[in-house]
Amino acid sequence: MSTSHASPHATDPTASQASARETTEGTVYTVTGGDWDEVATAAARGDDEKIIVNMGPQHPSTHGVLRLILEIDGETVTEARCGIGYLHTGIEKNLEYRTWTQGTTFVTRMDYLTPFFNETAYCLAVERLLGIEDQVPDRASVIRVMMMELNRISSHLVAIATGGMELGATTVMIYGFRDRELVLDLFELITGLRMNHAYIRPGGLAQDLPAGAVDQVREFVKKMRKNLPEYDKLCTGNPVFKARLQDVGYLDLSGCMALGATGPILRSTGLPHDLRKAQPYCGYETYDFDVPTDTTCDSYGRFLIRLEEMRQSLRIVEQCLDRLEPGPVMVGDKKIAWPAQLALGPDGLGNSLDHIRNIMGTSMEALIHHFKLVTEGFRVPPGQAYAAVESAKGELGVHVVSDGGTRPFRVHFRDPSFTNLQSMAAMCEGGQVADVIVAVASIDPVMGGVDR
Amino acid sequence: MSEAQDNGNGAVPSPRGGTGEVIDVRRGMFGAKEGGDTSGYGGLVRTVRLPGASGRPYGGWFDEVADELEGALEEQGLVPEEVIEKTVVDRGEITFHIARDHLPVVARVLRDDPALRFEMCTGVSGVHFPGESGRELHAVYHLRSITHNRLIRLEVSVPDGDPHIPSIVSVYPANDWHEREAYDFFGIVFDGHPALTRIMMPDDWQGFPQRKDYPLGGIPVEYKGAQIPAPDQRRSYS
Numbered sequence: 001m002s003t004s005h006a007s008p009h010a011t012d013p014t015a016s017q018a019s020a021r022e023t024t025e026g027t028v029y030t031v032t033g034g035d036w037d038e039v040a041t042a043a044a045r046g047d048d049e050k051i052i053v054n055m056g057p058q059h060p061s062t063h064g065v066l067r068l069i070l071e072i073d074g075e076t077v078t079e080a081r082c083g084i085g086y087l088h089t090g091i092e093k094n095l096e097y098r099t100w101t102q103g104t105t106f107v108t109r110m111d112y113l114t115p116f117f118n119e120t121a122y123c124l125a126v127e128r129l130l131g132i133e134d135q136v137p138d139r140a141s142v143i144r145v146m147m148m149e150l151n152r153i154s155s156h157l158v159a160i161a162t163g164g165m166e167l168g169a170t171t172v173m174i175y176g177f178r179d180r181e182l183v184l185d186l187f188e189l190i191t192g193l194r195m196n197h198a199y200i201r202p203g204g205l206a207q208d209l210p211a212g213a214v215d216q217v218r219e220f221v222k223k224m225r226k227n228l229p230e231y232d233k234l235c236t237g238n239p240v241f242k243a244r245l246q247d248v249g250y251l252d253l254s255g256c257m258a259l260g261a262t263g264p265i266l267r268s269t270g271l272p273h274d275l276r277k278a279q280p281y282c283g284y285e286t287y288d289f290d291v292p293t294d295t296t297c298d299s300y301g302r303f304l305i306r307l308e309e310m311r312q313s314l315r316i317v318e319q320c321l322d323r324l325e326p327g328p329v330m331v332g333d334k335k336i337a338w339p340a341q342l343a344l345g346p347d348g349l350g351n352s353l354d355h356i357r358n359i360m361g362t363s364m365e366a367l368i369h370h371f372k373l374v375t376e377g378f379r380v381p382p383g384q385a386y387a388a389v390e391s392a393k394g395e396l397g398v399h400v401v402s403d404g405g406t407r408p409f410r411v412h413f414r415d416p417s418f419t420n421l422q423s424m425a426a427m428c429e430g431g432q433v434a435d436v437i438v439a440v441a442s443i444d445p446v447m448g449g450v451d452r
Numbered sequence: 453m454s455e456a457q458d459n460g461n462g463a464v465p466s467p468r469g470g471t472g473e474v475i476d477v478r479r480g481m482f483g484a485k486e487g488g489d490t491s492g493y494g495g496l497v498r499t500v501r502l503p504g505a506s507g508r509p510y511g512g513w514f515d516e517v518a519d520e521l522e523g524a525l526e527e528q529g530l531v532p533e534e535v536i537e538k539t540v541v542d543r544g545e546i547t548f549h550i551a552r553d554h555l556p557v558v559a560r561v562l563r564d565d566p567a568l569r570f571e572m573c574t575g576v577s578g579v580h581f582p583g584e585s586g587r588e589l590h591a592v593y594h595l596r597s598i599t600h601n602r603l604i605r606l607e608v609s610v611p612d613g614d615p616h617i618p619s620i621v622s623v624y625p626a627n628d629w630h631e632r633e634a635y636d637f638f639g640i641v642f643d644g645h646p647a648l649t650r651i652m653m654p655d656d657w658q659g660f661p662q663r664k665d666y667p668l669g670g671i672p673v674e675y676k677g678a679q680i681p682a683p684d685q686r687r688s689y690s
Contacts, residue, residue, distance in 0.1 A: 085652040092637075093662055097683040128543050257571045260626025271598070278601050376689055382472070383503050383542050386594050386605065388574075399577045399592060403476065403500045406689045410662075412577035414594070414630075419575065422629050451652060 050078065055436070057086045063162065063440060064447035068424075072433055080428040080436065082421055087451040095411045099377030100126055101338055103408060105198040107398075110413055111449030112195055113158055116151040117391035118449075119200035120144055122411070124281055125387035125400040126202040129380050132331055139327040140204040141282045146217070146320035147190070147199065148282075148389070149313040153224070154183035155392035155444075156306040160231065163303070163441035167244055172234060179227050182220055189213055192344075204330035207342045214321055221314050221321075228314075231307055245300035249427040249439030252297050259423040263394025263416055264309070265443065267293045268301035275390035287316050299442035309392075334369055336378050377406040393417055393444055415449040472501035476583030478690040498690065500583070505538035513602060514546045520567040521548070521558075528557055547605040552617050555608055556644075559620040562595055562604075570595035570604065573620070575630035578638035580663045588612040589640050593620075593627075610640065619645040637662035 019030050020042060029039050055068040067083030091106050098106065107122045108115040127133050161176020184194040190213050191199040191206070199206050235241045251261065253269040266273055274291040276284040292308035294301035330337040343352035359366040382404040388397040394416030401410040420443050427439040478500060481493030509515050518539060522532040535558060537549040550558050562570045572595070579590040587609035596603050608617055619642035621628050631642040632651040639660035642648055650657060659666055670682030680686075 085650075085654075088652040090661065090668075093668060094683070097668055097686075097688075131543070258625045260572055260574065260624070262572075273598050278598070279603070382475075382500055384545075384547075384579075384592070384605075385543055386545060386603070388603075395574065395596075397574050397594065399594065401579050404498070410577070410579045412592075414574045414577070418629065419626060422626065 053433075054083075057083070063166075063445055066421075066440070066445065066447055066450075068436060068440070070428075070433065070436065075432050075434075077428050077431055077433055077436060080425045082424055084418075084421070084447070084450050087447045089452065091452045092411055092413065095408050097407065099406055100202055100380055100408060101373075101377060103411065104201055105196070107411075107413070108196050108198050109448065110452050111391070111393070111396075111415060111417060111446045113155045113446050114151055114391050114393065114396075114449070115195060115197050116144070116147045116200060117389055117396050118413070119198065120148060120282065121387050121389045121391075121396050121398045121413075122400070123200050123202045124389065125385045125398040126380065128385040128387055129383055129400060129402050130202070130336065130378075131381070132203060132333065132336065135331045135333070136204055137328045137331070138283075139208075139325060140329040142320050142324055143205055143209065143329065144200055144282050145284065145287070146317055147187075149316045149320070150183050150186060150217075150220075152313045152392045153310045154180045154187075156310050157183070159306055159392075159441070159444040160235075160303065163438075163444075164235070166437045166441050167241070169235075169241065172231070175227075175230060175234065179224065182223060186213075186217060186220055189216060201330075201338060203333070203336045203338075204328070206338070208329045209324075214324065217317065217321060221317055224310075224314055228307070228310060236304070236307070242300060244438055245298065245303060245442070246296070247298050247300075248431065248435045249299040249302075249442045250297050251423055251427050255423065255426055259426060260419045261394070261423050263390075263392070263420065264302045264305045265420055265423065266394070267291065267305050268295075269293075269297050270295040275388055275395060279388065281387070281389060287319050289313075289316050299438050302442045335373075338373060379404060379406055380408075388414075391416055393446070393449075394420055413449075413452060415452065417443075417445040417447075417449040418452075421445045421450055472504035473584070474499055474501050475581045476500040480690055482687050482689065503540055503542040506541040510539065510541045510546060513600075514541060517546070517568065517602065517604060518548075520565060521561065524561040524565045524568065525558070528561065530554065530557065545603070545605060547607050549607045549609070552608045552610055555606070556618050556620055556623060558606065559593075559595075559623040563623055568597070569599040570597045570602070572596045572598065573624035573626055576627060576634050578634040578640055578662065580638055582612075582664045584609075586611050589615050589638055591617055591634060591640055615639055616641045616643050618643050619648075621645055636660070639663065 020027055027042070029042065050071055050073050053070045053072055055070060057065040057067040065086035067086065069081040069083055070077050071079040091110055095103050095106050103122060103126070104119050107118040110118050127136060157176045157180040161173045161180070164170070164172025164176065187197060188194050190209055191197040251265060251269070253271055255261070256266045256269055262273070270293050272291045272293045277291055289312045292305050292312065294305055341352040341355035342350065359370055380402040382402055384399065384401040386397060386399050388395050395414070396416055397414035399412040399414070400408060403409040424440060424443060428436045431439070478498045479494070479496065481496055482491055510518060521536070525532045525535050535551055535554040537551055540547040540549070562568050574594045574596055577592045579592060581588055581590065588611060590607055590609045593606040594603060595606065610617055617640055619627070619631055621631060622644070628646070629651060631645050632648060634640050635642060635648050636650040636652050637660055649655065653661065668682070668684040670684060672682055673680045
């Protein structure tokens with residue numbers, strides 16, 4: 001906690017001493033570090049026992065630009081609230097000014113740790129509006145599942161790594177980011193980018209797997225199988241780790257239902273609710289995997305669930321690799337399929353020169369299609385649709401409305417981080433200040449998704 | 453897109469039926485609003501229709517939910533026809549359009565009736581239809597039943613001049629932040645919400661950013677010698 005003041009505008013970055021000023025709500029101290037004695041003595045002088053602490057929005061252990069407003073009495077948190085919106089970038093509004101295909105470049109940036117879930121959910125909703133859900137080629141669906149499960153691993157690794165870092169367990173952080181790097185290398189190989197991929201497009205994928213990708217993914221699965229037990233050895237039985245996590249951030253089933261919490265939080269209450277099983281999409285019903293649950297309702301249970309989900313994801317990735325058949329990765333409808341054939345050039349990934357030579361020199365129709373689709377885009381029949389996927393954090397729902405035009409009329413993301421973060425107050429009130437960190441880390445909110 | 457283009461070789465998806473809810477009438481092709489349209493497409497007229505009301509049977513478990521909902525409303529002493537304005541089945545999803553005054557009762561019935569049991573509300577999404585006079589603002593709720601593994605949609609529409617909808621936070625506490633978000637972006641006032649304040653935008657922000665008449669903003673950018681206009685100033689296809 002570096003600041004303790006009611007108004008963020010009053011911060012004077014040059015002040016090295018705690019400055020106090022009177023407001024209608026009481027005395028407000030601006031703390032810049034190294035001046036705790038002064039604050040403590042001043043607070044002790046005051047007749048009011050309670051003190052309100054603003055944690056964040058710039059704080060190393062609040063998972064991004066999250067502002068926690070804590071009313072504390074000694075070491076006990078009596079009231080806890082979240083201040084969000086610091087990372088609001090108007091993505092939903094921006095989507096209304098781009099074509100349907102360009103939408104994927106925006107949605108991938110929402111929850112930047114789960115880009116493939118955002119893209120898939122958006123594309124499933126657009127495909128439902130278009131009525132082409134059944135025409136998406138198998139290969140595209142298999143690759144979507146594979147990318148989502150790899151993404152689940154990378155997201156859970158960050159959740160465990162940053163959660164550990166916030167406890168001071170820096171080894172966990174280094175292990176987590178080391179393994180996440182392996183996943184990001186795969187993403188870079190397959191999509192060209194480590195984050196913000198825009199790889200999954202309405203109707204299929206931007207491009208097929210590059211040569212050697214299957215072998216690399218197999219290699220990764222083998223390596224990950226070897227690395228995952230290290231987290232068990234490091235954390236699962238660790239008495240300090242257990243003491244910090246067990247019975248912290250408690251939220252039972254009725255609390256989850258009322259607050260709409262999904263994902264590992266819901267499954268830590270023992271309810272095996274997983275949209276991959278309940279409402280399968282992309283062919284999840286044909287994969288063999290288990291939904292791990294726990295009955296502890298606490299942060300430790302959520303940690304164990306994340307760990308087990310990574311093992312299950314590896315199982316699914318292996319099944320994906322086994323069932324990859326050669327074939328198209330985009331719907332056959334030339335009115336929808338983005339006509340680009342991508343190739344790596346000296347200035348990055350772009351249209352393949354062979355493809356450009358082909359459409360410019362030999363096929364007038366292909367040129368027209370290319371021009372129309374890239375400048376105008378395709379039209380989507382009027383109506384609305386809701387598609388939901390089980391993201392690493394919970395139910396990620398997309399509500400899409402079309403007015404029959406070439407641009408979305410309205411896109412709304414029901415981000416799991418946004419809904420799950422609401423339960424912070426229920427988990428933290430009455431607990432210790434230090435446990436707030438653990439509870440927030442177990443929710444695993446990503447502010448890019450919360451604020452959009 | 454004109455009506456004449458619709459019966460081409462399937463190039464343009466045609467609106468389903470002609471009975472839907474008209475939300476707008478668009479003219480021209482390229483969204484030109486000021487001055488004459490010299491593109492030659494200025495005479496095109498396109499009526500934008502959303503899918504209209506469906507008749508029974510709705511198919512699958514939709515009929516069961518509709519029957520149970522109507523029965524439960526009658527038990528509450530309400531006339532189902534007054535509560536449910538219309539039911540739309542489209543693309544495998546069912547939407548109940550609810551009269552706004554009855555929304556809290558409907559939500560409570562949907563949550564508590566054992567045959568319905570929609571335990572989870574996945575929030576509210578606002579939609580602004582400036583061309584639909586008297587029903588400009590829509591609030592769309594998706595309810596999920598884990599018990600029965602079902603998903604339904606509720607839609608409530610209110611006029612721009614009187615944007616009040618009863619809050620359902622008392623039934624679904626999960627909607628607390630979602631209703632604040634819809635208020636923040638669309639100006640829909642949820643009566644009975646415990647603390648309806650802005651959530652994303654600063655507290656002193658003027659206007660409601662996701663309404664269609666609120667400009668996106670942006671500045672022209674120069675790229676390789678050419679001026680690229682701001683995204684909301686670029687050519688659009690109406």
